[in-house]
Amino acid sequence: MDPLVSTQWLADHLADRDLRVADASYHIDLPGEPKRDAAAEFDVGHIPGAVFMNLAGFSDPDSSLPSTMPNAARFASRMARAGLGDGVRIVLYDDASHVTAARAWVMLRAFGFTDVAILDGGLTKWRAEGRPIETGEHIVRPRHATPRAQGRDIADMAEVRAALDGDAQVVDARGRARFTGAEADPRAGVAPGHMPGARNLPYKQVFNPDGTWKRGQDLRDAFAAAGVDPARPMVMTCGSGITASILAFAAHLLGHEAAVYDGSWSEWGADPSTPKAAGDA
Missing domain, CATH: 3.40.250.10 (Rhodanese-like domain)
Structure with missing residues (x-):
């Protein structure tokens, strides 16, 4: 799988048994920016079969800095909860102004998950092409996640x-x-x-x-x-x-x-x- 996949590629492979699609939208909400709720937006519309990654929940809760990397235990727990564990290919997308799928890509690679791609154009391009949209919460099957590295790059x-x-x-x-x-x-x-x-x-x-x-x-x-x-x-x-x-x-x-x-x-x-x-x- 290439690190950057097209909307057509994803449409053709959505049914692949070893493929997982994850919404990695995260809104930084800097002062002066409009507030957005990534989880609520996911429920309103997402790519069929996608899971909401809740990228904000991966951050280190004990850090005084925003958005810092979690430790291995927190990473594994959050990945498993999202059904993004071992033995699957993962395609990340977002609908965020800061293209946060790239942050998720960096984080997964830092913990040894390398079979990961980003959807080119994200949800905006998917919608613009009139591709199917699913609403509501997606039922997730937890999957064991084994960090194989920590802190790479x-x-x-x-x-x-x-x-x-x-x-x-x-x-x-x-x-x-x-x-x-x-x-x-x-x-x-x-x-x-x-x-x-x-x-x-x-x-x-x-x-x-x-x-x-x-x-x-x-x-x-x-x-x-x-x-x-x-x-x-x-x-x-x-x-x-x-x-x-x-x-x-x-x-x-x-x-x-x-x-x-x-x-x-x-x-x-x-x-x-x-x-x-x-x-x-």
Whole structure:
């Protein structure tokens, strides 16, 4: 299974016995953004046979930071509850403004689940094509999930400091105004700006106007325009590790792997000991 599958491919394979489809929608609900309820939206309409992953429930409840990775026990429990355990292929999709299926993809791979794909264009494209929609809660058969790794391609602050001092590229997925510091961070107590030496590749630049992922030369051009060489080591960052995952998936589409800084700017920008810069890269 390719890491990015089309709506037609999914329609053709929905009945495959070893395939599971999961709605990975998660709404960050930053200050000023309209509130959305991912679970309620799933009940109103989802791809037939899909399960609601409840991506928000995977986060570490003991962390002071938003959206951080769970430990292995919590991950296994949440996966099993969603029927997304061992021995199945998983296709992830979302209907979220921050394309959170990419965050789920990063998390599953961090725990050793590699037979995972993202639906190109998500639920928006599926609906636009007039494909069938199911309503109500989907009955889930729990399935045992065995984490085979932990923390693969997930970076902490120490690793990001080392990357800034070394050969690795730190790539920030936030919009330009937040990266330069022209716009205040939406989270209280978090400074504006970016990590010194980081490059800025706003996550929206890896998508086509219709919401599908750029591929091939178009995607390479997006990285090049930001001054990023995907063939060199990369650590992706953003506000809370969500859109950084989009850049990690985009790098994967180009045949390269990148780490995701889990704490991202929510951690770095709130720590008075970390260096910070303003303006363009």
